[in-house]
Structure formats: structure tokens, C-alpha cells
Amino acid sequence: MKITDLTLRTVDMTMKFPFETSVGITDTREILLIEVTDGEYVGYGECVADIDPYYSEETVETAIHIIKDFIIPRLKGASIQHPSDISSLLAPIRRHQMAKGGVDCALWDLYAKQQAKSLSEVLGGTKTEVPVGISIGIQKDVETLIEKINVYVNEGYQKIKIKIKPGFDYEILKQVREAFPAVSIMADANSAFTLQDLELFKKMDTLNLLMIEQPLAHDDIVDHSKLQAAIQTPVCLDESIHSFEDARKAIELGSCKTINIKIGRVGGLFEAKQIHDLCAENNIPVWCGGMFETGIGRAHNVAISSLHNFSIPGDTAPSARYWDKDIIEPEITMSEAGTVAVPTEQGIGVTVDQTHVDSITKRLETFSM
Numbered sequence: 330m331k332i333t334d335l336t337l338r339t340v341d342m343t344m345k346f347p348f349e350t351s352v353g354i355t356d357t358r359e360i361l362l363i364e365v366t367d368g369e370y371v372g373y374g375e376c377v378a379d380i381d382p383y384y385s386e387e388t389v390e391t392a393i394h395i396i397k398d399f400i401i402p403r404l405k406g407a408s409i410q411h412p413s414d415i416s417s418l419l420a421p422i423r424r425h426q427m428a429k430g431g432v433d434c435a436l437w438d439l440y441a442k443q444q445a446k447s448l449s450e451v452l453g454g455t456k457t458e459v460p461v462g463i464s465i466g467i468q469k470d471v472e473t474l475i476e477k478i479n480v481y482v483n484e485g486y487q488k489i490k491i492k493i494k495p496g497f498d499y500e501i502l503k504q505v506r507e508a509f510p511a512v513s514i515m516a517d518a519n520s521a522f523t524l525q526d527l528e529l530f531k532k533m534d535t536l537n538l539l540m541i542e543q544p545l546a547h548d549d550i551v552d553h554s555k556l557q558a559a560i561q562t563p564v565c566l567d568e569s570i571h572s573f574e575d576a577r578k579a580i581e582l583g584s585c586k587t588i589n590i591k592i593g594r595v596g597g598l599f600e601a602k603q604i605h606d607l608c609a610e611n612n613i614p615v616w617c618g619g620m621f622e623t624g625i626g627r628a629h630n631v632a633i634s635s636l637h638n639f640s641i642p643g644d645t646a647p648s649a650r651y652w653d654k655d656i657i658e659p660e661i662t663m664s665e666a667g668t669v670a671v672p673t674e675q676g677i678g679v680t681v682d683q684t685h686v687d688s689i690t691k692r693l694e695t696f697s698m
């Protein structure tokens with residue numbers, strides 16, 4: 330693959346509303362975008378690190394540092410035939426999956442454009458539409474939450490993910506279940522509980538939840554295996570899974586019955602696909618999580634979700650969920666049936682609105698490769 334330049338750019342984006350989880354509140358984002366070019370096409374990637382280390386240890390600053398000082402020097406002059414080649418090239422850099430993932434995504438987009446194929450096609454995707462769920466932050470009370478769910482169910486969302494934390498947990502979920510007996514409902518705890526809360530999870534187990542996402546520590550798979558053995562509701566791992574190896578070990582231990590695959594959290598599309606394949610072999614359905622991405626990251630998420638074992642609706646909500654104005658055209662939209670169409674155009678299949686991107690750019694640096 331010919332690559333002449335790599336550009337790092339951050340853009341300032343304000344969310345439509347503050348989003349609260351058990352680890353904090355997100356309302357503005359500085360988002361790192363990666364552009365790679367061969368002089369003819371531009372491939373785009375998005376690094377999903379936040380400005381703070383509360384969901385993951387990586388931040389925008391650490392990602393810029395790792396890309397500039399370690400990833401670019403390793404890529405320079407290397408012979409890259411296919412985006413999956415960078416996995417072994419970058420392996421000596423321990424962890425920093427989000428930094429690697431942003432670059433990996435840009436290379437996949439460039440590669441697909443060079444092949445005149447869609448990203449979904451080069452990844453081996455088979456679906457033309459993907460089912461969509463919505464993630465709802467912690468609300469001030471259960472009435473507000475129920476009102477919101479009602480709106481989203483009517484809009485067509487196929488899965489409702491409710492953020493929980495100690496004190497905003499079983500009682501809330503129980504009232505939601507009573508209000509929506511037939512809706513596909515799941516909870517995401519972002520690691521806010523411990524095995525001491527086993528009785529609480531046994532109560533949640535009576536609510537017919539689709540899954541409980543990352544109930545226990547962000548770096549744990551052992552306690553999760555004990556919890557999974559004690560309840561019927563599938564445990565889903567998010568924060569605990571950073572690689573194929575993490576997934577293999579979690580499956581072997583019985584720590585989960587599904588995995589939320591976030592491309593950035595696992596270091597890119599190649600690793601995400603490997604985890605997808607491993608889960609398929611083990612009859613474990615997967616789904617694609619969101620990280621409040623711009624349309625660039627969203628387009629990558631939709632492309633990976635077109636692989637067959639992404640059978641659970643993902644957090645791949647349309648652009649308008651978080652942004653008044655996204656940075657891509659056309660924006661990602663959802664059908665009344667709660668699906669997003671997989672782009673068929675080359676690469677990620679969306680055009681970047683350069684004027685808008687330039688107007689919100691905070692930092693910009695280009696490196697010749």
C-alpha cells in the first residue's frame with residue numbers, strides 16, 4: 330500500500346446533551362482524527378480515546394504521543410501490503426489499542442478505496458442493513474427514563490441500553506420492565522459493582538434482560554465468570570476485552586455470553602474481526618459498541634457490524650443522536666424499522682465535510698511517510 334502522508338487532527342464537538350454513566354459525564358469532546366493518503370485517495374480513522382482516562386487509560390494526549398513517536402516511525406518505510414500487516418508491525422508497542430485502532434481504521438479505509446470496494450466488502454461483511462440499539466445515560470429519575478424509552482421505542486430502536494450505577498439499578502430496571510414488558514432491554518454498569526452485589530444481580534436476573542454489560546471491574550474476567558455461573562442473564566464484557574487473547578481467555582473461563590466489540594478498544598478492525606470470528610466459532614453472538622463517535626467512527630462501526638455474527642443490535646445510533654451537525658455527508662440515518670444501511674460506496678462510503686471539519690479543527694499536524 331502506498332502511503333505518502335499521515336495527518337493528525339483534533340476537532341472540537343459539543344454533544345446535544347450531557348451523557349452520564351457510572352464513571353462520569355460527557356458533554357464536549359475533543360476527537361482525534363487520522364487521515365492517511367497515497368496522493369490520490371484519503372483514508373479516515375477516528376481514535377475513540379477521550380480527553381480523560383475514566384473509561385480507558387488512554388487519552389487524546391497519550392494517543393497523539395504514541396502515534397507520533399512510536400506508530401509513525403514503525404510504519405515509515407515498512408512494506409504494507411494489507412492493513413492487517415500493521416498488527417505485527419505495531420505489536421512491540423504494548424497496549425495503546427485506541428491509538429493503534431485509529432491508524433488501523435484509516436489504513437483500512439484507504440485500502441478499500443484503493444481496491445474500489447466498500448469497507449464492508451473488504452472486511453467480509455454480508456449484511457446490507459444492521460439493527461440499531463440506543464444507549465441511554467443515567468437520568469434524574471425513573472419517570473424521565475421511561476418517557477425517553479417510549480420515544481426511542483417509537484422511533485424504531487431495536488434495543489434499549491440503560492446505564493446503571495449503585496442506587497440506580499434493580500428498582501429502576503424493574504419499573505422499566507413493567508412499563509415495557511416486550512422491549513429488548515439491557516443494562517450497562519461500566520464496572521460499578523462487585524461480587525458482593527451478587528444478590529442484587531440475582532434480582533436483576535428475574536427481569537428478562539437481554540444482558541448485563543460490564544457489571545464488575547474493568548480489568549476482571551475471573552469474578553465475571555463466577556457471576557455468569559450464578560445467573561441466567563448473559564453477562565457481556567466491554568472494558569475487560571482489549572484483544573483476541575482477552576476474548577479467548579474470557580470464553581474459556583465462561584466469563585460472558587456475549588461481547589461488546591468496540592473497534593478502538595481492541596486496537597482496530599483486524600483484531601475486531603478476529604474476535605468476531607472466534608466468538609462465532611464458540612456460538613457467542615457479538616455486537617458493536619459506540620464511543621460517541623463522529624460519522625467517521627460511526628461508518629467504521631456500521632461496516633464491521635455487517636459481519637454475520639454481529640447479530641445483536643449495536644450502539645450504532647444515527648449521527649443526529651449526539652450531534653446537531655455531523656462531519657460527514659450524508660449523515661448516518663436510521664430507518665423506521667430501526668436499521669442503518671451499510672454503505673456500498675468505496676471505503677467507509679461517506680464524504681467528509683471538509684469546510685465544517687476545518688472550522689472545528691483545534692490541532693493539525695501532517696507527517697510525510
Ligand SMILES: O=C(O)CCC(=O)C1=CC=C[C@@H](O)[C@@H]1C(=O)O
Binds near residue numbers: 384619646
Ligand atoms: O456511542 C454510543 O451511543 C454509546 C455510548 C456508551 O454507552 C458508551 C460510550 C463510551 C463509554 C461508555 O460510557 C459507554 C459504554 O460503556 O458503552
Ligand SMILES: [Mg+2]
Binds near residue numbers: 517
Ligand atoms: Mg459499556
